[in-house]
Amino acid sequence: MGILEDKENARLFYKYLSKVYDRINPFIWNAEMRDEALKELDIDPTDRVLDVGCGTGFATEGLLRYSQDIHGLDQSIHQMEKAFSKFGRTDDVKFYRGDAERLPFADNSFDVIWSSGSIEYWPNPVDALCEFRRVVKPGNRVLVVGPDYPDSWIFQQLADAIMLFYDETEAQEMFETAGFVDIEHHVQQAYPGTPQAITTIARAPTADDTVDTPSQQQVSDPAAAPTTD
Template identity: 70%
Template sequence: MGILEDKSNARLFYKYLSKVYDQINSFNWNEEMRAEALSWLEFGDDPKVLDVGCGTGFGTEGLLEHADDVHGLDQSIHQMEKAFEKFGRHDRVNFYRGDAERLPFRDDAFDVVWSSGSIEYWPNPVEGLRELRRVAKPGGQVLVVGPDYPHNPVLQRVADAIMLFYDADEADQMFAEAGYEEFEHHIQQATPQSPRAITTVARVPGGDEADDADGDEADGDETNADE
């Protein structure tokens, strides 16, 4: 397990990185990559969308182009404070402070569940993927962006020491173990010199006949200004 797959280490890491995260992130995950990933999703009419590991709200911003009912969750209050500056605390987005491996939402709550740049910090990624599937409606979609495992042996050792990096074969194993039956992987890259991202789009088992549950977010506590 990499050092940043420890939740307390990750929170401390983002306490300081949050100050410059948006500037640094653009070298690895930019608007063009986000738009491409969004194009692989089917939002339908009036979708309810969840951004798991929303951070400063970069992915959330893209989701707002396709949905009005958007919810964001992150374990780092320092990251979310940057998102509050963009969207307000409870204006355009409903924010929650929480854990990807124990999502505070009911089953079958969201049409689309998005998570970009978060899975690499989960101590138990399969459990996190199960949670994403649990809160997505039958027939809905889950999209996960993570770091592709590097080919260079030196970079592989560095990657293994820091956090989760995985290739398509490992992604197959994780998503299958988490209960997904239909999924596909895409490799994305900002520039030829940038780290590669592996983006997986999965269909949640079941049909689109599932009823939309009222009060989907009732079990989640929106984060407050004092956290």
């Protein structure tokens, strides 16, 4: 686990990064990449949308072009204060301070879930994705943007020491384990030579979908089922 996958370390990190975040972020995740990803979601103007790890509101700003029912959640009050200055606390966006792994919302309460630049700090990303599946309505979609695993061995070692980096295979496994279906991945890059982002879009299953998560496969396998004396 990378040093910034510890929640206390991440909060401390963003206490200082929040001061320059909006100037640094475009070199890795810029407006063009955000807007390209937004088009994939087909957000309806009446959709209730949750932005998990909303930070300073960079993605939130884009989401507001599609719906006026936007909700932002983040664990860093320092990042959120930047967002408050842009949107107010309860005006254009409803903000909540909270944890992606324990979302403070009822089941099936959102039409769309978006999360960019946040998964890399989650100690248990599958737990958070299970929460996404719980609070998004069945049949609806979620989108998650995270850092693509680098090709260079040296950068891989550095990446692993800092936070979560993952490739398409790992993304597929995480989303399948969380029970999502119709999973697709897109790799994006701001400029040649800059870190790549991996954008995953997936759909929460309905009663008509067959979902085989690893846990379900284990239960359905008689050889793996627990026995009693």
